[in-house]
Structures are given as structure tokens and as C-alpha cells.
Amino acid sequence: MLVVTLHATTQFGRVFGSRMLNKMSDHFGLALVYEIEKNLKEHGEKLDSALKGRIEESLGKLREALKGEDAAAITVASEAVQQVWHEAAATLYQSAEKPSAEPGPGPEAGGEAPKKPGAVDADFEVMN
Numbered sequence: 001m002l003v004v005t006l007h008a009t010t011q012f013g014r015v016f017g018s019r020m021l022n023k024m025s026d027h028f029g030l031a032l033v034y035e036i037e038k039n040l041k042e043h044g045e046k047l048d049s050a051l052k053g054r055i056e057e058s059l060g061k062l063r064e065a066l067k068g069e070d071a072a073a074i075t076v077a078s079e080a081v082q083q084v085w086h087e088a089a090a091t092l093y094q095s096a097e098k099p100s101a102e103p104g105p106g107p108e109a110g111g112e113a114p115k116k117p118g119a120v121d122a123d124f125e126v127m128n
Contacts, residue, residue, distance in 0.1 A: 025074040029066045032078055033059060036085050043092055051088055058084045 036059060044052055062077040 022069055022071045022074075025071040025078075026066060029062055029074045029078050032081055033062055033066070036081060039085070043088075046092055046095060047088055048091075051084075051091065054084050055081075055088060 036055065040052070040055060047055075058077070058081045062074070062081050065073040065077040068074075
């Protein structure tokens with residue numbers, strides 16, 4: 001009796017665990033598709049067409065994997081999307097890091113630093 005119960009519990013755990021894993025993969029994959037598509041709309045014009053095409057291709061593969069029930073396929077497709085987007089994020093970061101060609105007014109450009117409104121220089125005396 002104990003062996004049968006243990007076997008049934010193990011089978012239930014495998015079935016329940018695999019369903020849970022599928023649902024978690026689905027939710028993660030859907031969130032990833034949403035996030036990457038949103039970022040692609042926002043920053044897509046800053047990327048070259050080859051990289052943008054690779055992102056769109058990997059997103060298409062992830063969407064196809066999400067139509068099925070295979071958690072492993074969803075995980076592989078999600079990792080591919082993440083890797084390509086990581087490259088795009090590095091490109092965006094490097095392009096944002098470049099200094100502008102025109103220096104603005106400031107101490108480096110020979111101008112005065114802008115003063116904050118309401119800031120006043122004053123003499124004071126400490127009293128105990």
C-alpha cells in the first residue's frame with residue numbers, strides 16, 4: 001500500500017511539475033515578447049537594420065514556441081531573444097555614451113556655470 005501511494009505521489013508530482021513549468025515558461029516568454037517589442041518600438045531607429053532583423057526573427061521564433069506546449073522550446077527561444085537583445089542594448093548604451101559634438105555653456109566651454117535660483121551667498125557667524 002505504501003509503495004503504491006508513493007508511486008502515485010511521484011507521478012502526480014511529475015505531471016503537476018511539468019504543467020507548472022509550462023505555465024511559468026509561457027508567462028516568462030509572453031512578458032519577454034512584450035518587453036522586447038516595446039523597447040524595439042522605442043529604440044528601434046537607433047539600431048542597424050541587420051541587428052533589428054535578428055531581433056525580429058528571434059521574436060518570431062519565440063512566438064511560434066509559445067503556441068506549443070514544449071517548455072524546453074520556449075526556454076531555448078527565450079534565451080535566444082535575450083542574447084540578441086543584449087547585443088542591441090550594448091549598442092544602444094555605447095551610442096548614448098558618446099559625447100556630443102557641441103559643448104554647451106559651462107565652465108569647460110569658457111562660460112559661467114548656471115546659478116540656481118534662490119541661492120544666495122551670505123556671511124554668517126556661529127553663535128553658541
